[in-house]
Amino acid sequence: MLRSSTLFVRTLRDDPADAEVPSHRLLVRAGYIRRAAPGGYTWLPLGWRVLRKVEAIVRDEMDSMGAQEVHFPAMLPRDIYELTGRWEEYGDNLFRLKDRRGADFLLGPTHEEMFTLLVKDLYSSYKDLPVSLYQIQTKYRDEARPRAGLLRGREFLMKDSYSFDIDDAGLAASYNAHRDTYERIFTRLKLPYVIVKAMSGAMGGSASEEFLAPIEVGEDTFVRCTKCDYSANTEAVTTAVLAPDTSSHAATAVIETPNCPTIASLVDFLNANHARADRVWTASDTLKNVVLQLRHPDGTTDVLVVGVPGDRDADIKRIEAQVSPSEVEPLDDAGFAKHPGLIRGYIGPQVLGATSATGIRYLLDPSVVAGSEWVTGANVAGSHVLHLVNGRDFTADGTIEAVEVAAGDPCPSCREPLEIARGIEIGHVFQLGRKYADTLGLSVLDQNGKQVVVTMGSYGIGVSRAVASIAEVFHDDLGLKWPRAISPVDVHIVVTGKNGDDITVAGEKLGAELEAKGLEVLIDDRNGVSPGVKFKDAELIGIPTIVVVGKSLADGNIELRDRHAGTNEAVPLANAVQRIVALVREG
């Protein structure tokens, strides 16, 4: 039985000044964690219990899916990470250190290399596969900006697992098994989640999905449909395919538009001097041509122009994800100087495209559908052109997802509006493919005696981050409200009596009886502490069931308080054990 009188904890009456987000504030205030280093936290007894419970659930489900637990050192030698180039590639995010002989080591930020080499070390036949291995391990990343307490630290606890398969079908099966397991884990943790498509970037074609807990303080932005179950990382959203515009259009007409280098000035000018009969001109009638520079890995550069509706912004990150590994930036003045055909503020697609006069590559956002009509630059300073039709008057070299995704955009799956939300990344499943196996030489003999490169998946759950995420979901103004499965104890008994009186004796007896039934009990046995203080502490600490043994004992009752529901029920002392055990057992 944990006793408040001796428990190593100190609750704080005031919020710590350096904590902003609720999980950080409350975990410190209720005595679960203390900051020990930049981006590093000490787990106090109550917090350590919660962390271990989360860990136990993760372990239980991983074992159930047939994954096997191993444990690597956190301190790893440089040479292995040289093999995959990640000693350099990781940059400043990698903690590097030297031993007494000057040899380089690192603190593992993730363990793909180690797992790959371990399997290579032990296995050499297709008969050994598939296999999934995992560990629950402290990870180190020298984050540029640790923030929000446990949500982004430089040292944190993570479950990482890796699957090894002989072929793509096997990888898909392992991936799905992990995905299903993650769903079970987060369900047991009571963490709400959405599974969003993530960009797989340079890895090429592999599936990757993130599990996001939809919480405002999260760092990841995603979209989800207001109607169907579509959701995706903002970078990975695909535009709903719209029907071509088949209406007839007037012939193009070049007009003088002095001093209209911006979309806003152009729209104002049009409404003042070329008013439409049916409605006013808006930014969405204009075609904006964004000039970008691609920087390729070999150091060469290219100019790319992207056409987007004038009321939308281009999302450089999203574009970059599609031209990876090239980097994307706006074309600078020097770049413009090399392309006199590009008249800033008056660029139109008539001079763009691989087969055009300039030869500059030109891609359209899919929202610029075939047959649609636009107002755009005439490639002459002070002139624009009306009624320019995609397909009739100009063509592009192709399409690229370019506009910044906005709330209200149509869902690619059902056309209903999308909404934008924030989330905490609590898990990630990723089909790695053969990247690491190729580089590190992990292959096995197949049934024909031929060497086959193994295909891998990697899967992560932030265990310490999950604790913070749960605290973000389950709290109120008074304090934390843990789900039963991960509460540090099952029951918090508050006795309001003095040492040795009937109330205290009854409280102690109840605690012992509950413990005998297998429940974990915290009893507030502090002498001389006023009931108000004990109630406040109990609410702050957030055990889901609070039992008050106090003045109602005179009527033979105890009080059963539900921290989640906020209810307070009088229960005869004689029935208390049975009631409380039933409550805890039903979860």
Add this chain to the structure above:
RNA sequence: CGGGGUGUGGCGCAGUUGGUAGCGCGCCUGGUUUGGGACCAGGAGGCCGGGAGUUCAAGUCUCCCCUCCCCGACCA
């Protein structure tokens, strides 16, 4: 890494034109209290983030560095 803020007993804060640090909570002792963060009396506890400088004298002024928080960049 850019921008903004911040740093003073365990926690929250004050500290004037430079004169050697104070309040509330918490903690200790004694007493009175005991159903919503009690009261009285007496105590303990601080290299004022660090370093260098200006000055007879620095929490306070100057310079450099660091921390933490927020926004952005970055983030398997």
